[in-house]
Amino acid sequence: MMEQTRDSIADIWGDRTPHYGDWPVRVDQRVTTEPDHWVQSACVLCSNGCGLEIGVKDGCIVGVRGLDRDPVNHGRLGPKGLHGWEANHSPDRLTKPLIRRDGKLEEASWEEAMNLIVERSRDIIQKHTSLAMGFYTSGQLFLEEYYTLAVLGKAGLSTPHMDGNTRLCTATAAAALKQSFGTDGQPGSYIDLDTTETILHVGHNIASQHTVLWMRILDRLAGPNPPKLIVIDPRRTFTAEKAHIHLMPRVGTNVPVMNGLLNLVIESGQIDQSFIDAHTVGFDELKKTVANWTPERVEELTGVPASQLRAAAQLLATTSTLVSSALQGVYQSMQATAAAVQVNNLHLIRGLIGRPGCGIYQMNGQPTAQNTRETGADGDMPAFRNSGNPEHMNQLARIWNVDVRNIPHWSPPTHAMQIWRYAEQGSIKFLWINATNPAVSMPDLARVRQILQKEGLFVIVQDAFMTETARYADVVLPAAIWGEKTGCMTNVDRTVHLTQKAIEPPGEAKADLDIFVDYARRMDFRDKDGAPLIKWTTAEEAFAAWRECTRGRPCDYTGMTYEKLRRGGIQWPCNEEHPDGTSHLYTDGVFHTGADDCEAYGYDMTTGGAITPEEYKANDPKGRAIIWAADYEPPHEQPDQDYPLWLTTGRLVYHFHTRTKTGRSAALAKAAPDSFVQISDQDAQAYNIADGDLIEVESRRGRVLEPARIGDIEPGLVFIPFHFGYWDDPKRSRAANELTLTEWDPVSKQPHFKYAAVRIRKATEVDKDALVLDQAGQRVNAGSTTPKTTE
Amino acid sequence: MHIGNYLSLVQQSEQQLSRAFSQVADHHGDEPDIYQVCQTLSDWSRQHTTELQPLVDRYRSDKSDEPERLSQTLFDKPRTGGLALLRDLHDLYLLATEVELCWVVLLQAARGLRDQELESRCETFDKTTKRQLTWLMTRIKQAAPQTLIVAD
Numbered sequence: 001m002m003e004q005t006r007d008s009i010a011d012i013w014g015d016r017t018p019h020y021g022d023w024p025v026r027v028d029q030r031v032t033t034e035p036d037h038w039v040q041s042a043c044v045l046c047s048n049g050c051g052l053e054i055g056v057k058d059g060c061i062v063g064v065r066g067l068d069r070d071p072v073n074h075g076r077l078g079p080k081g082l083h084g085w086e087a088n089h090s091p092d093r094l095t096k097p098l099i100r101r102d103g104k105l106e107e108a109s110w111e112e113a114m115n116l117i118v119e120r121s122r123d124i125i126q127k128h129t130s131l132a133m134g135f136y137t138s139g140q141l142f143l144e145e146y147y148t149l150a151v152l153g154k155a156g157l158s159t160p161h162m163d164g165n166t167r168l169c170t171a172t173a174a175a176a177l178k179q180s181f182g183t184d185g186q187p188g189s190y191i192d193l194d195t196t197e198t199i200l201h202v203g204h205n206i207a208s209q210h211t212v213l214w215m216r217i218l219d220r221l222a223g224p225n226p227p228k229l230i231v232i233d234p235r236r237t238f239t240a241e242k243a244h245i246h247l248m249p250r251v252g253t254n255v256p257v258m259n260g261l262l263n264l265v266i267e268s269g270q271i272d273q274s275f276i277d278a279h280t281v282g283f284d285e286l287k288k289t290v291a292n293w294t295p296e297r298v299e300e301l302t303g304v305p306a307s308q309l310r311a312a313a314q315l316l317a318t319t320s321t322l323v324s325s326a327l328q329g330v331y332q333s334m335q336a337t338a339a340a341v342q343v344n345n346l347h348l349i350r351g352l353i354g355r356p357g358c359g360i361y362q363m364n365g366q367p368t369a370q371n372t373r374e375t376g377a378d379g380d381m382p383a384f385r386n387s388g389n390p391e392h393m394n395q396l397a398r399i400w401n402v403d404v405r406n407i408p409h410w411s412p413p414t415h416a417m418q419i420w421r422y423a424e425q426g427s428i429k430f431l432w433i434n435a436t437n438p439a440v441s442m443p444d445l446a447r448v449r450q451i452l453q454k455e456g457l458f459v460i461v462q463d464a465f466m467t468e469t470a471r472y473a474d475v476v477l478p479a480a481i482w483g484e485k486t487g488c489m490t491n492v493d494r495t496v497h498l499t500q501k502a503i504e505p506p507g508e509a510k511a512d513l514d515i516f517v518d519y520a521r522r523m524d525f526r527d528k529d530g531a532p533l534i535k536w537t538t539a540e541e542a543f544a545a546w547r548e549c550t551r552g553r554p555c556d557y558t559g560m561t562y563e564k565l566r567r568g569g570i571q572w573p574c575n576e577e578h579p580d581g582t583s584h585l586y587t588d589g590v591f592h593t594g595a596d597d598c599e600a601y602g603y604d605m606t607t608g609g610a611i612t613p614e615e616y617k618a619n620d621p622k623g624r625a626i627i628w629a630a631d632y633e634p635p636h637e638q639p640d641q642d643y644p645l646w647l648t649t650g651r652l653v654y655h656f657h658t659r660t661k662t663g664r665s666a667a668l669a670k671a672a673p674d675s676f677v678q679i680s681d682q683d684a685q686a687y688n689i690a691d692g693d694l695i696e697v698e699s700r701r702g703r704v705l706e707p708a709r710i711g712d713i714e715p716g717l718v719f720i721p722f723h724f725g726y727w728d729d730p731k732r733s734r735a736a737n738e739l740t741l742t743e744w745d746p747v748s749k750q751p752h753f754k755y756a757a758v759r760i761r762k763a764t765e766v767d768k769d770a771l772v773l774d775q776a777g778q779r780v781n782a783g784s785t786t787p788k789t790t791e
Numbered sequence: 792m793h794i795g796n797y798l799s800l801v802q803q804s805e806q807q808l809s810r811a812f813s814q815v816a817d818h819h820g821d822e823p824d825i826y827q828v829c830q831t832l833s834d835w836s837r838q839h840t841t842e843l844q845p846l847v848d849r850y851r852s853d854k855s856d857e858p859e860r861l862s863q864t865l866f867d868k869p870r871t872g873g874l875a876l877l878r879d880l881h882d883l884y885l886l887a888t889e890v891e892l893c894w895v896v897l898l899q900a901a902r903g904l905r906d907q908e909l910e911s912r913c914e915t916f917d918k919t920t921k922r923q924l925t926w927l928m929t930r931i932k933q934a935a936p937q938t939l940i941v942a943d
């Protein structure tokens with residue numbers, strides 16, 4: 001029996017339920033057989049975090065259905081949610097620890113694997129201090145796991161080298177929120193979409209990346225009072241097709257476009273001067289900077305026609321409510337934080353913040369990215385504490401009962417790119433990677449492969465599958481995944497969901513929480529009084545510890561319990577004052593920018609230079625939002641004679657992260673079996689390329705071979721979906737990140753996946769043979785490379 | 792008057808700083824942030840030297856024949872590697888401080904002379920130099936523990 005309420009592969013978003021105000025319920029379901037019971041959870045395949053129930057029969061997951069009462073999805077699920085669970089029962093799950101012996105990974109017991117890890121840790125710390133220890137985590141674990149990792153890393157090992165792959169997807173969201181509002185945390189709520197008058201998507205292909213959130217918008221568009229939709233994206237995506245105004249700027253020009261819009265809004269006189277005066281600082285500087293960005297100048301630099309810019313600005317200047325969202329088109333591009341902050345500025349100068357219908361979604365790429373940031377598993381300090389504020393650090397020391405000097409806060413946290421650089425240089429000698437796949441997701445893959453194989457670097461990979469990265473590990477630990485363990489996750493609009501264990505993990509696979517707790521116990525981490533540092537073993541106990549850590553901070557979880565969360569998602573802050581959670585932050589126009597309160601003192605937008613506490617205190621904004629101006633800076637690599645085209649990358653509807661899970665769901669894999677390269681009709685003609693032809697795309701860092709897909713893109717621009725790795729198809733080099741740059745935004749340290757200079761040519765069968773790779777992406781028959789012809 | 796001396800001192804210091812930033816960018820090309828930020832900051836200093844020219848010309852005659860104590864010798868030969876990076880950032884900081892100090896000195900003079908153009912130039916340039924210093928300090932703080940404790 002196969003029962004599904006709708007075919008989400010063929011019809012991604014399903015039928016319309018037009019609305020204004022309350023979004024009607026529609027329960028999407030897909031089960032392969034009748035479950036004997038249902039377990040409440042939430043989808044972990046994008047940052048929307050849809051509430052769902054897992055159908056279980058005889059100890060196996062047999063399907064899912066949307067949770068009708070959930071505030072995020074009202075019962076709906078998209079293709080990834082309806083199909084992704086199949087990965088749990090994939091036959092190639094890791095079920096036993098593996099240890100590399102004589103160059104080969106061999107099965108071992110947990111005892112052997114953990115002993116080896118502990119022995120290596122001790123040895124390295126003794127010889128080189130814990131500054132030689134690095135952790136690279138994920139956007140896929142649960143809050144309780146991140147918090148445990150953060151405590152063991154910061155207070156147990158005292159290493160500042162801890163970050164997540166959230167650096168690649170969502171670091172700019174955090175940076176932009178901190179710069180503007182003092183701390184992380186989204187001001188708005190998804191319910192704002194139900195009533196707002198205007199929606200602005202900047203570099204966010206929401207129709208593909210957040211399918212259920214897009215359903216909410218489609219239903220508004222079909223309803224009685226449709227919002228106006230403005231989309232800024234260089235490609236004609238599903239999202240752009242529905243836009244009333246679609247601005248297609250050249251790659252790397254988000255700042256000039258945003259500055260142009262801000263300029264027109266200010267010129268129109270429709271700004272909220274009393275809000276600006278009472279609740280912000282920095283407006284004059286913004287006004288001065290954007291005044292140079294006339295529509296004509298914007299057109300010249302970005303390719304966006306002045307008339308279109310004017311039309312968009314007209315809407316933005318007159319709308320009485322506005323929801324904006326930004327994602328990778330902003331975050332993974334030039335001047336990422338500067339551009340994201342301009343979106344915040346738009347809301348600030350019009351006073352469109354802190355009330356219904358006005359939301360800013362600095363989106364997250366991964367489902368639990370928000371938790372990495374909150375708990376401090378990404379280098380930040382737990383519960384949005386400021387590493388430069390001694391009182392905040394003392395609070396942590398009290399909570400953990402450790403000496404404050406054990407908590408690494410003497411320099412800025414080491415961001416992921418720097419962790420990899422230290423590993424490359426040899427000063428990080430121990431790298432523990434969990435639930436992520438840098439051998440496909442990092443930029444400049446050839447470099448990453450070299451680092452992973454480096455002599456003297458001990459690599460642990462903790463994952464559910466033998467990923468491209470795990471193949472390089474010294475120790476592989478089999479991990480339980482979603483559905484096999486319990487924990488919380490927080491989505492983009494601060495809604496916390498409890499996702500519960502429905503089945504047992506396969507073989508000897510263990511929950512990440514159990515692995516971290518075990519490591520901490522074996523390392524014998526203790527607090528000041530000699531008690532174990534990590535005082536919990538279960539997820540619920542870890543949650544209780546986390547709750548205490550958040551007390552009095554903006555992300556206050558103290559009013560939440562597992563029991564309460566079983567009734568449905570709750571938005572933080574949730575405490576005595578707000579027992580049911582909070583849908584809007586900053587309703588009183590008071591922001592977390594006070595010197596005692598703020599999470600960071602801010603960074604120079606161009607250089608990333610950190611503002612000192614003394615400088616910040618001298619101009620303490622005391623609760624007023626900070627308006628940051630930013631002028632345009634050209635990308636560092638631009639198309640030239642040798643590499644005449646722009647490359648940009650992105651995700652498809654049917655795959656997530658490096659397809660580790662989605663690639664193992666039959667229907668999702670079939671819907672997007674391969675990567676491709678999208679080029680315009682004009683470029684196809686110029687290079688004599690037909691639809692489906694194999695194209696070789698080459699940058700200064702590497703090359704890939706992809707079949708051509710023609711149309712819906714500007715001439716001069718080449719698009720490749722990222723994250724198609726090698727595990728399921730090693731036949732040719734096809735990961736977009738073979739081509740991308742090792743380069744990052746100065747403030748958020750997020751790498752620039754959205755542009756690189758490339759050249760293309762029609763490939764032959766000989767080229768194809770020359771690029772055969774093994775499953776880890778290594779070239780295997782290097783002898784037969786064809787001579788390269790240059791244009 | 793010695794204003795001319797000081798203006799050419801700051802101009803030369805800026806030239807030197809600009810060269811030093813781009814040299815450090817080249818020597819540490821494997822550190823992408825160093826490479827890019829140093830190039831940007833080199834441009835800033837170069838821009839200062841150009842924009843300073845009219846003032847240097849204006850005060851050319853107001854120059855004593857005092858010998859010029861200048862030429863830093865910090866950048867003799869290229870250094871690479873972790874410790875070298877830290878030392879290079881350290882030296883850049885000293886060079887930038889020299890420039891910063893010049894702005895303070897000149898600003899005082901500008902106020903005394905009630906030369907508004909000189910005053911506003913000094914103020915603007917000083918802001919940029921401070922941003923260079925802020926970044927250098929941030930990066931030095933980041934590199935210091937790893938370099939001194941763990942790096943080979």
Ligand code: SF4
Nearest residue numbers: 043046049050078081
């Ligand atoms: S929108 Fe995101 S969270 Fe919701 S079902 Fe789809 S993948 Fe899952």
